Amino acid sequence: MAVRRGRRNGARSDDAVDLGASKITADNAPTAEMPAVTDGADPVVRVKSIPEAAVARLAVYLRVLSAMAEQGATTVASEELSAAAGVNSAKLRKDLSYLGSYGTRGVGYEVQVLVGQIERTLGLTRQHKVAVVGIGNLGHALANYGGFPGRGFPVEALFDVDADLIGIPVGGIPVSHLDDIPQVCADRGISIGVIATPPTAAQSVCDRLVSGGVQCILNFAPVVLQVPEHIEVRKVDLAVELQILSFHVARRADENNGAHPVGNGMVVR
Amino acid sequence: MAVRRGRRNGARSDDAVDLGASKITADNAPTAEMPAVTDGADPVVRVKSIPEAAVARLAVYLRVLSAMAEQGATTVASEELSAAAGVNSAKLRKDLSYLGSYGTRGVGYEVQVLVGQIERTLGLTRQHKVAVVGIGNLGHALANYGGFPGRGFPVEALFDVDADLIGIPVGGIPVSHLDDIPQVCADRGISIGVIATPPTAAQSVCDRLVSGGVQCILNFAPVVLQVPEHIEVRKVDLAVELQILSFHVARRADENNGAHPVGNGMVVR
DNA sequence: CGTTGTGAATCAATTCACAGCG
């Protein structure tokens, strides 16, 4: 073994994470690992890397906590929060421990404190301007989401190829042409690009977003995008989702059927 | 494609998948732990279970392979296929090995064979009828997907609460009322329910889908659904996706910056 | 008390590295 350690960083966990979409990474080059400090010693590094899978769950906890706060809850125990978030309490506590130590033994966590810490950790204390590309059905849905989840992710640019759409405002933002992606994204300081185009257009749109300076891409098109190393891509793929469900249906059917050819009442087809 | 049941090598697996969307599990330790057989004595179980993470990737390989087939490719090596799918070749080969041994050493894989095997494994040789609930922007987008990914996932029922929508056909299917979910789903043999409603309606919709006999749910609403154990749920959550991206932006900024901009207490623990 | 926080143990997924074979 050569290079050791390496902190979260350029982490190339091929897919890891596990919520919503999948992380996409080049996945090649195993070697170029930077030896970065991790635990201990380094006085400057304080962000103890958080496991990818935990990050996705933090976002879920955050939503649950916000709902609880609205209902007036001021403190919550790991058992309760974990149940509401659909995970077990040990996992929840471990996840929260990555943020630091904000609980009170024998009592639980203060809802507001947790909300604040999760927001800080997820980088929600700054704004991330979003551009949506492809104003079809899905793009419309996204554009109208009206500033996306809460505040923090304002949609500030829309793009399409269709000449009939250019200039028309959707959800308050006029649609620009694909060709203007780099310019407009750069001008408006877009940091997240959402691709909701047909698959054939996706790679080229992606390239333009990158040249416009976006740092992250959320890709709804069923294609594997090729991006430079420093760009973070997540993918939401309906076909893949359905096929995974299909797999489970099939598996279950096989199991039930192990010996019995005759199915149960639910057999479709 | 004719519906065929080859249960030759039926693969099964255990639990949480992890790509694409998230598998939601009760997660309450089902303490009844059975020593899973790995190769063994069990008379019925001889199939190697497929790691959950691999299932999601198989769906991706399938798409890439289909595209290659269309371009006239007849064989493909792991290196090429893996590059196109955005994973490394060792992982690809391992994933494919779960299907059985369909490659030719020194040559590669026959595209058609692989396509067939993946389809069989994912249960794509049967049809899975889909219902979409919530015909807003997103629901519309989904309903118009026109029979979803290829064939295999025909949308056969639509639901909404809005009286103005009831009876109106969207993508060829008339919209029914939420109250009719159980009946209609049962009648039409729906196996997959897609929830595209506002969060407040989601749980109740979910319950009705379950009572209508659907086996799997794809949930776009930002809520953690509670379902009976035998129901498979996957979640696609826009807010979570964006927040994960946000996390990575923040992390990167912190790194480049040695020191964090806004001086909140950085914590360590 | 009751609940957090966390090492240690377990379980799952990924990667390595090479034997086996066409």
Place this chain on the structure above:
DNA sequence: CGCTGTGAATTGATTCACAACG
């Protein structure tokens, strides 16, 4: 030779279980 298939090694995530502590 070139490429697959796979055990072994590694890395990562989850769960256990309990000491620490308000």
